[in-house]
Amino acid sequence: MPVTPPSAPSVPAPRHPAHAVDRAFLSMERRHPDVRWDAGGVAYLSGPPPSLADLRTYLGLRLPHLPLLTSRVEGGSRRPRWRPDADFAVDRQVQEVVADGPGEWDAALNLALNAPLAPGAYWGVWLIHGHAPDEYAVCYRFHHACQDGAAAAMTFRALLGEGEPSARPVPNQGRRAGLPRRVGTALGLTAKFVAGSLVVRGARPAIPFEPTGERRLWRGRVPADTLRRIGAARGGSAHDVHLAALAGALPAWSERSGVPLPRVTALVPIDARRPDEEQTWGNRCFAVPLELPLGAGPGRADASEDGDAPLRRLDRVMARTRKLRGEAWRQAIQDVVRFMPNRPTEWYMRSMFSPRVTDVMATSMPLADKGSLGDTQVTGIALLPLLVPGHLFAVGLSFFGGWAEASFVADRALPLGELLPELWEEAVGAMAQTPQA
Numbered sequence: 506m507p508v509t510p511p512s513a514p515s516v517p518a519p520r521h522p523a524h525a526v527d528r529a530f531l532s533m534e535r536r537h538p539d540v541r542w543d544a545g546g547v548a549y550l551s552g553p554p555p556s557l558a559d560l561r562t563y564l565g566l567r568l569p570h571l572p573l574l575t576s577r578v579e580g581g582s583r584r585p586r587w588r589p590d591a592d593f594a595v596d597r598q599v600q601e602v603v604a605d606g607p608g609e610w611d612a613a614l615n616l617a618l619n620a621p622l623a624p625g626a627y628w629g630v631w632l633i634h635g636h637a638p639d640e641y642a643v644c645y646r647f648h649h650a651c652q653d654g655a656a657a658a659m660t661f662r663a664l665l666g667e668g669e670p671s672a673r674p675v676p677n678q679g680r681r682a683g684l685p686r687r688v689g690t691a692l693g694l695t696a697k698f699v700a701g702s703l704v705v706r707g708a709r710p711a712i713p714f715e716p717t718g719e720r721r722l723w724r725g726r727v728p729a730d731t732l733r734r735i736g737a738a739r740g741g742s743a744h745d746v747h748l749a750a751l752a753g754a755l756p757a758w759s760e761r762s763g764v765p766l767p768r769v770t771a772l773v774p775i776d777a778r779r780p781d782e783e784q785t786w787g788n789r790c791f792a793v794p795l796e797l798p799l800g801a802g803p804g805r806a807d808a809s810e811d812g813d814a815p816l817r818r819l820d821r822v823m824a825r826t827r828k829l830r831g832e833a834w835r836q837a838i839q840d841v842v843r844f845m846p847n848r849p850t851e852w853y854m855r856s857m858f859s860p861r862v863t864d865v866m867a868t869s870m871p872l873a874d875k876g877s878l879g880d881t882q883v884t885g886i887a888l889l890p891l892l893v894p895g896h897l898f899a900v901g902l903s904f905f906g907g908w909a910e911a912s913f914v915a916d917r918a919l920p921l922g923e924l925l926p927e928l929w930e931e932a933v934g935a936m937a938q939t940p941q942a
Contacts (some may be wrong), residue, residue, distance in 0.1 A: 509894030523578055523585035526788035526842070529851035530650035531578065531585065532860075537894070544620065545646035545889040546657065546903070547614070547722070548665055552881030554634035556639035556815045557601045564877065565595045566632065573651065573787075574628060574660070587787065597623045618720050618889070627651040643878065649891055653788040654775040654901075657868050665883055666873035684694040712860070712895060713764050714918040721917045724887050725926025727933050729909040736937050739816065742830065743909065746903045746936065748773075749819035750911075751867060753795040753932030754925060762920040763899075771867035772857055774895070775829065777842035777872075791838045792857050795825055795867075799847040815936040821932035826885045869902035876905070887912040896924060900929075910914055 523531070531782065534542050570576055577590040588612070604613035617631035627648045634641035643665070647657060732743035739745075748771065759766040770795070778789045798821040828834045845853075856862060868890050876883035887910060888901025898915035911929050915922045 517720075521576075521587045523580075523587060523852040524787045524789065525845060525847045526790065527650045528579070528585060528847050529854045530648070530788070532851050533649070533855065534648075538644070540894050541718075542649045542891065543626075543646045543650055544654065544891045545644065546656070546661065546901075547617075547887040547889065548643045548661070548876065548878075549885040550641055550643065550878060550881045551884050552639055554880060554881075557599070557632055557877075558631070559634050560601075560643075561595050561599045564599060566662065569664055570594065571660060573656070576755050577625070577627065578650070591900065592625075598626055598628060599630045599632070601634070603631040604633070604696075607636050610636035614644075615719070615721065616641065617642075618722060619647075619718075622646065622648065624702055640750070644889075646889065650787065653776070653790040654774060654868055654870050654888070654890070655790065656788070657739050657779060658872050661876070661886075662873050665876040665878055675915060676692045692894050705766075711898070714916070714917075714920065716916045717918050719915055719917045720889075720892060721919075721922060722887060722889065723913045723915075723923050724885075724911075725909040725928050725930045726885070726908050727930055729904050729907055731933060731937055732909050735933075739819055739823060741819065741826070743904070744828070744902065745822050745826055746819060746933065747869055747911065748795070748797065748826075748867060748907070749815070749822045749936065750866075750929050750932035751900060752799055752818050752822065753927035753935065756799050757798065757928050757931075758921065758924055761924060764920060766799060768796060769799060769897075770794050770863045772863040772866050772896075774866075774868045775835075775838055779839060781844075785872075789797070789842055792854070794863050795822075796859060797836060801864055812835065812939060815932065816939050819936060849932070860893075863893075865895055865897050866890050866899035867902075868900075869904075871904040874906060884909060889914055892916070898925070900925075 531540055543931055572589070573587065573849075575590055575593045576587045577583045577593075579587045579588045602616045602620075603612045604610050613633050617633050620629070620631065622629045626724050627650060629646055631644040631646075632641065633644060643835070645657070645660070645664075646647060652660065729743065732746045736742045736744075736746045751771070752769075755766055772792050774790045774792045774793050776789065777791050798818050822863065829838075865867070869887070871887055874887075883905070885908065886903045886905040888903045889912065890901040892899045892901035892914050898913055898919060901912045901914070903912065911926055913922065913925045913929075
């Protein structure tokens, strides 16, 4: 398999201090060692799979350009820092799962989704093949103290992409003249979300099953331009459309699965990197709660009862995300993530992750226009967002090529979880077919 070493990007110096969000994840792991704190993604490729040895060589040539992946946290809980790992070995991190024929693809994928990381490792890669001669997949999973979703997307572009820059929105460089106003906005934003975590309004959905600890992945996809067109017509974003479609799919899933949903609040991560932080160690994200409008109005009318309901649902999502899309709040989120002390950060994250406050993780990430591994081409991407204990499921929307793919990750005991992607696609279609979409 031909290997072309990439050009070296600009990266921070070694011995980088662990960020407050990194410390929060590490602390939660110490408090709950039985919980899995990993996320990741699966790349689907067309063409003959490489050998395990070739894949290890391929990734090994790229790792020097991603020093985070060859680092580890040292210094204990008081002064943790990312330092180069003298014992790092790519063979320990990169494994394979071989399917025993076409009918064993799901079993092979599930094994890669649920296999433990190597002892002491923060990430792992699994080569999944054997189900077809010209198809395979690469599963990348990482401990969330190691990366957030935006950093993982950068890793994808370095390992499998074509080097496109991220499409993420970032605030403009702040000016010192506006510092007092920025401080006030950041404090106001923090108080708003802290208050929301303290006051739990109404009944929460009860987990109607006993978790098994085994994750499953289900995928849906629509043309990316469909989401963008619907959002632009209403003055919103593709992510707004995604959340509105999720809100439209959940009542139908609730009715068919028998899982009551009095209300659902999504935990929405927001990338808070500064313009000069394209590659970082650890996390630079802030998670905010957003209550999903399961009904478009009184009586929870859905699209079958009211033709305008899908777009009214979208308008209600946009009303809640409008400030988050604005320059002032994006700057405030960036300031909060940059300056909030360790203990308040950990307290806030524990509060937001609690099933008393939020019910599903809902994230989205632009990845790349195309990707390849040697002579084989990436045909699709599935995100593996963090499945928070007590949440119903996690959903990640990825943009790759011309497609928007919704990946639903849930415990295998979730009733009829396999219906969620289809219902999400139908909800997107309902918005696309509604006049003025």
